[in-house]
Amino acid sequence: MNSKIRNGVLGGLAGGVVFGMLMAVMGMLPMIASLLGSKSTLVGLMVHLVISAGLGVLFGLVLGQRVERLGTGLGLGALYGLVWWVLGPLVFMPLMLGMGTQFGTAFSGSNLMSLMGHLIFGVILGTVYAVLSRRGTTAAVLTR
Numbered sequence: 001m002n003s004k005i006r007n008g009v010l011g012g013l014a015g016g017v018v019f020g021m022l023m024a025v026m027g028m029l030p031m032i033a034s035l036l037g038s039k040s041t042l043v044g045l046m047v048h049l050v051i052s053a054g055l056g057v058l059f060g061l062v063l064g065q066r067v068e069r070l071g072t073g074l075g076l077g078a079l080y081g082l083v084w085w086v087l088g089p090l091v092f093m094p095l096m097l098g099m100g101t102q103f104g105t106a107f108s109g110s111n112l113m114s115l116m117g118h119l120i121f122g123v124i125l126g127t128v129y130a131v132l133s134r135r136g137t138t139a140a141v142l143t144r
Contacts, residue, residue, distance in 0.1 A: 004060035007132040008125075012056020015077075015124035016049045019117045023048065026113055035096060055084060056125055070130045077126020078119055085118035 029044030
């Protein structure tokens with residue numbers, strides 16, 4: 001598997017697990033599950049992790065070559081998280097749920113918590129991606 005894809009999946013899952021824990025505490029996972037017509041917290045977590053892994057792959061393919069240092073990974077990850085906060089909970093998800101875009105409530109309490117979660121996701125994704133890329137191969141890190 002291409003290292004950009006592998007490192008992106010691992011970074012995305014790492015960020016997704018932490019963000020998923022925050023979403024669980026905030027009671028947001030059933031809303032994620034509703035994308036599949038479910039109300040299950042577990043289904044919401046699984047959907048969230050699949051999305052997180054996919055976003056990690058996209059990060060690796062689009063930005064991976066720019067991540068040469070830890071600071072670059074952290075900065076690009078934070079910017080990536082910000083972009084996905086706008087695209088995810090403010091545009092795509094509400095449109096998929098028939099609610100219309102949510103720009104008018106972007107700075108409400110729950111959306112600010114979502115912003116924090118997306119930034120944390122992006123920072124973890126970018127940091128993990130940078131660390132794995134610096135080592136040259138994910139396999140070396142995983143076997144230590």
